[in-house]
Amino acid sequence: MSELVKITIDDREIEARAGEKLLWTALENDIYIPHLCAIKDEKRPNASCRLCFVEIEGVDHPVTACTRKVEEGMVVKTRSPHLDRLVKTGFELLLSDHDLKCAKCAANKSCALQTIAKERGLKLRQKRFKLIERDYKIDDSPAEFAYNRSRCVLCGQCVWADREEAKVGAIGFTQRGVNRAVTTFEDIPLADSICTECHLCVDACPVGALYYKSDLK
Amino acid sequence: MSASGSEAIYQKLYEEAKKNIDGKEGKTQVLVGTATCGVSAGALKIKEDFEREIKEKDLDVDVVEVGCIGHCYAEPLAVIAKPGHPAVCYGYLDDGLVHRLVEDFLAGDDPSYEYALAALDRNDVFPTFEDFPRGIYEQKLILENCGYIDTRDIFSYIARDGYKALSKALEEEPSAVLEEVKAANLRGRGGAGFPAGIKWEACIKSGQDEKYVICNADEGDPGAFMDRSILESDPHLVIEGMVLCAYAIGAQKGYLYIRAEYPRAVGHVQEAINQAREKGLLGESIMDTDFSFDLEIFQGSGAFVCGEATALVNSMEGNMGMPESRPPRLASQGFRGKPTVLNNVKTFAYVPYIINRGADWFKEIGTEDNPGTAVFSLVGKVNNTGLVEVPMGTTLRELVFDVGDGLRDNKEFKAVQIGGPSGGCLPESALDVPIDFDSLHEAGAIMGSGGLVVLDENDCMVSVSRYFLEFTQHESCGKCTFCRLGTKHMLDILNDITRGEGDAETLELLKDLAEDVRDGSLCNLGKTAPNPVLTTLEYFMDEYKAHIEEGRCPAGVCRELILYYIEPPKCSKLCNVCVGSCPTEAIFTRDDGLKEIDQEKCVKCDNCLKACPPEYNAIVKLSPPVLPPEKEKTAK
Ligand SMILES: Cc1cc2nc3c(=O)[nH]c(=O)nc-3n(C[C@H](O)[C@H](O)[C@H](O)COP(=O)(O)O)c2cc1C
Ligand code: SF4
Numbered sequence: 015m016s017e018l019v020k021i022t023i024d025d026r027e028i029e030a031r032a033g034e035k036l037l038w039t040a041l042e043n044d045i046y047i048p049h050l051c052a053i054k055d056e057k058r059p060n061a062s063c064r065l066c067f068v069e070i071e072g073v074d075h076p077v078t079a080c081t082r083k084v085e086e087g088m089v090v091k092t093r094s095p096h097l098d099r100l101v102k103t104g105f106e107l108l109l110s111d112h113d114l115k116c117a118k119c120a121a122n123k124s125c126a127l128q129t130i131a132k133e134r135g136l137k138l139r140q141k142r143f144k145l146i147e148r149d150y151k152i153d154d155s156p157a158e159f160a161y162n163r164s165r166c167v168l169c170g171q172c173v174w175a176d177r178e179e180a181k182v183g184a185i186g187f188t189q190r191g192v193n194r195a196v197t198t199f200e201d202i203p204l205a206d207s208i209c210t211e212c213h214l215c216v217d218a219c220p221v222g223a224l225y226y227k228s229d230l231k
Numbered sequence: 232m233s234a235s236g237s238e239a240i241y242q243k244l245y246e247e248a249k250k251n252i253d254g255k256e257g258k259t260q261v262l263v264g265t266a267t268c269g270v271s272a273g274a275l276k277i278k279e280d281f282e283r284e285i286k287e288k289d290l291d292v293d294v295v296e297v298g299c300i301g302h303c304y305a306e307p308l309a310v311i312a313k314p315g316h317p318a319v320c321y322g323y324l325d326d327g328l329v330h331r332l333v334e335d336f337l338a339g340d341d342p343s344y345e346y347a348l349a350a351l352d353r354n355d356v357f358p359t360f361e362d363f364p365r366g367i368y369e370q371k372l373i374l375e376n377c378g379y380i381d382t383r384d385i386f387s388y389i390a391r392d393g394y395k396a397l398s399k400a401l402e403e404e405p406s407a408v409l410e411e412v413k414a415a416n417l418r419g420r421g422g423a424g425f426p427a428g429i430k431w432e433a434c435i436k437s438g439q440d441e442k443y444v445i446c447n448a449d450e451g452d453p454g455a456f457m458d459r460s461i462l463e464s465d466p467h468l469v470i471e472g473m474v475l476c477a478y479a480i481g482a483q484k485g486y487l488y489i490r491a492e493y494p495r496a497v498g499h500v501q502e503a504i505n506q507a508r509e510k511g512l513l514g515e516s517i518m519d520t521d522f523s524f525d526l527e528i529f530q531g532s533g534a535f536v537c538g539e540a541t542a543l544v545n546s547m548e549g550n551m552g553m554p555e556s557r558p559p560r561l562a563s564q565g566f567r568g569k570p571t572v573l574n575n576v577k578t579f580a581y582v583p584y585i586i587n588r589g590a591d592w593f594k595e596i597g598t599e600d601n602p603g604t605a606v607f608s609l610v611g612k613v614n615n616t617g618l619v620e621v622p623m624g625t626t627l628r629e630l631v632f633d634v635g636d637g638l639r640d641n642k643e644f645k646a647v648q649i650g651g652p653s654g655g656c657l658p659e660s661a662l663d664v665p666i667d668f669d670s671l672h673e674a675g676a677i678m679g680s681g682g683l684v685v686l687d688e689n690d691c692m693v694s695v696s697r698y699f700l701e702f703t704q705h706e707s708c709g710k711c712t713f714c715r716l717g718t719k720h721m722l723d724i725l726n727d728i729t730r731g732e733g734d735a736e737t738l739e740l741l742k743d744l745a746e747d748v749r750d751g752s753l754c755n756l757g758k759t760a761p762n763p764v765l766t767t768l769e770y771f772m773d774e775y776k777a778h779i780e781e782g783r784c785p786a787g788v789c790r791e792l793i794l795y796y797i798e799p800p801k802c803s804k805l806c807n808v809c810v811g812s813c814p815t816e817a818i819f820t821r822d823d824g825l826k827e828i829d830q831e832k833c834v835k836c837d838n839c840l841k842a843c844p845p846e847y848n849a850i851v852k853l854s855p856p857v858l859p860p861e862k863e864k865t866a867k
């Protein structure tokens with residue numbers, strides 16, 4: 015079904031499978047596009063982190079690469095003043111709601127936020143927005159891992175792993191608006207929930223929100 | 232499909248309806264407007280009063296519940312139709328007035344014109360609504376029947392050519408309906424103005440058999456009530472529009488997504504569905520053809536964002552009512568994964584008229600790219616609030632000053648906020664913008680769901696944009712980064728500005744962030760939430776600057792930037808009214824007899840300013856909150 019087509023990303027001609035999501039095509043060809051929420055097997059992407067913006071010739075506004083399907087002859091740009099501005103703002107918005115203490119974080123040096131900062135030349139700190147105060151508690155009830163909600167970027171990777179891979183359904187998105195969060199049903203500690211502590215969600219978490227206690231130095 | 236089958240069946244229905252209605256029309260009728268707004272103004276009690284008084288006098292008069300008469304500023308309303316007189320509409324009813332009308336007009340023969348708003352039919356004795364400036368601009372199309380038909384009797388609708396369009400359509404191929412709607416260039420009235428015909432066609436092209444038609448009656452905008460009014464006043468019109476759509480696209484099942492806070496609408500629509508089924512206009516083999524289609528009500532109890540197309544479908548499927556990225560569009564993958572047409576209440580309501588009277592007739596009304604009418608709920612500081620329907624292309628000025636009869640208390644016009652919470656604020660200089668999807672969009676506002684709030688000199692534009700943003704921020708579903716966090720920071724910044732905090736950089740940050748939220752958000756809630764902020768920044772920058780640079784709120788609204796002050800030369804000394812009005816006992820009498828406000832105790836409730844008798848008018852708001860110098864001295 016997936017016919018090979020030619021597309022152009024950042025002036026590079028690339029052979030790609032039609033219908034595949036642009037984000038994965040770019041990444042496979044070593045073209046970096048910031049992303050947090052995209053899951054390759056998910057049929058209908060969440061498209062919620064809003065970091066993977068690209069410009070496509072003939073489309074008058076930036077689009078998310080994780081939702082856009084590859085089409086023959088597509089001409090794509092991953093950088094432009096407008097794109098860079100959107101990515102910077104989106105990134106800084108996430109940091110304005112983040113307990114930024116890399117030195118004390120289990121994900122230090124393997125964190126997706128750090129990758130985005132490095133790839134895009136962004137500072138891993140922001141001053142434009144006031145830090146949103148939270149008084150979340152760390153859930154360290156599981157034997158081997160813990161959950162620090164103050165570092166969660168709401169990417170949904172853990173929810174997918176828990177539902178689709180572990181097939182448990184212990185965690186999910188709860189609450190609305192600025193209080194949206196990933197929690198167990200009724201927000202009870204993981205150890206008291208139906209969680210089997212398979213830690214597939216921990217492996218899926220791209221940042222230091224779900225982490226192995228042993229990684230905490 | 233038997234030739235001339237459905238039209239013949241219709242003819243019989245129509246005659247039956249006429250007979251039924253004529254029996255009533257020869258009689259004197261009292262039509263009481265009992266849409267939700269009438270009910271909250273006491274219309275049900277007025278109806279009872281009429282019934283009781285009529286019974287006491289043993290008069291042969293029918294009292295009928297009709298929907299929205301459209302003059303909500305004068306609720307409760309009733310129309311009296313008595314043979315030998317023009318039908319006359321009376322407003323501001325109370326039990327005394329009801330008594331009078333029954334005695335003088337129903338029992339006697341004096342129409343008591345001194346209490347009448349206007350007549351409904353042309354006549355030689357009393358002006359009609361069309362004779363008012365408002366009437367000249369108004370053109371009732373989908374509100375045509377509202378307030379005139381018995382909403383709970385299908386015959387009342389049929390006798391006004393109701394379901395005729397359906398009988399006509401069933402005689403022809405489904406594609407004829409589609410072609411007519413496409414030719415009419417009917418644009419969706421739920422906000423974005425997308426052409427309905429093109430949406431329907433995309434659904435047909437999906438090539439699947441199972442399809443759905445859904446009517447969006449979520450109407451979550453604060454202050455909006457036109458969809459509710461139509462459903463309460465003329466439910467069959469919307470039902471007929473949906474059946475026509477179903478016939479055109481070949482759908483078997485449809486839903487009306489009505490918010491649960493609209494119990495009257497739900498009740499009337501359910502009753503209408505039952506009656507339509509009974510008459511063979513809904514359900515199996517409609518009008519004896521082989522076309523079957525049935526409707527069901529889905530009561531939405533979700534948040535504002537559930538009115539967004541993909542969130543609405545999610546909530547109908549039992550999922551969290553959250554938006555999804557598109558494509559795929561609903562037309563190819565909608566409810567239960569099947570092709571779905573979702574249109575607004577008003578969009579469906581136009582369809583029977585278009586089929587009956589033709590696309591050319593429809594295009595005569597309004598402008599070339601925006602045919603038809605626009606329905607607004609006109610609220611705020613205008614004299615005539617209410618539901619209005621004007622041709623597209625009417626200017627904002629005509630709507631505010633002619634239809635709305637200008638501003639209340641001769642205040643100075645400042646802006647219109649148009650399009651609901653995600654609409655924009657347009658100033659005096661934009662008053663000649665024609666009302667249509669494209670012109671409003673260009674000016675930075677949107678048609679939205681048709682809410683129009685008129686603002687005057689006493690409204691602070693920073694507060695106004697803060698107010699609307701507070702609504703959308705609160706309604707953000709939280710799924711995507713820009714809307715979840717961006718609107719929160721925008722609101723924080725606006726709150727700071729209403730306290731006089733910030734500098735030039737603050738305004739720049741607000742503007743940049745607003746643009747990024749608009750460009751970066753996933754669904755239209757986030758994409759349009761910045762509109763009030765962006766338009767006020769564009770048109771009312773001086774007010775923002777006054778707050779930040781001078782600590783002054785020009786309209787005297789922002790509490791942190793005003794103080795209440797009693798001007799000594801104006802205070803009467805002998806009057807004590809303000810003292811009594813103050814909830815915190817902040818006002819005291821000085822040795823010289825003048826009143827003074829203890830600023831420490833004042834909570835800025837505005838009571839004293841309202842209480843001070845107009846002949847003295849001694850209390851003023853000062854902004855910036857600085858006492859006059861001589862005052863400072865005595866205060867120490
Ligand atoms: C946050 C949000 C709320 C909405 N609420 C409504 C609503 O209450 N009623 C409505 O008809 N459309 C609403 N819409 C627009 C719908 O998504 C959709 O465009 C519309 O129902 C399509 O019908 P139309 O083409 O007839 O306008 C809303 C959109 C957004 C983004
Ligand atoms: S999650 Fe990443 S960015 Fe956040 S503190 Fe840990 S390492 Fe630093």
Ligand code: SF4
Pocket residue numbers: 175176177180182183184185208209210211212213214215216
């Ligand atoms: S560790 Fe628990 S929450 Fe995580 S995926 Fe496994 S079962 Fe689900």
Ligand code: SF4
Pocket residue numbers: 165166167168169170171172173196218219220221223224
């Ligand atoms: S816990 Fe980790 S994986 Fe789960 S949503 Fe938060 S950041 Fe994403």
Ligand code: SF4
Pocket residue numbers: 536554706707708709710711712714715752753754755756757758
């Ligand atoms: S724009 Fe707002 S309402 Fe829409 S998906 Fe994003 S967070 Fe939810």
Ligand code: SF4
Pocket residue numbers: 795812813814815816817818828832833834835836837838839840
């Ligand atoms: S504004 Fe209210 S609290 Fe202040 S002095 Fe007047 S009445 Fe009292």
Ligand code: FES
Pocket residue numbers: 048049050051052060061062063064065066078079080081
């Ligand atoms: S990766 Fe595309 S929106 Fe998150």
Ligand code: FES
Pocket residue numbers: 264266267268269298299300301302303306308460617618
């Ligand atoms: S007249 Fe009351 S709803 Fe309009």
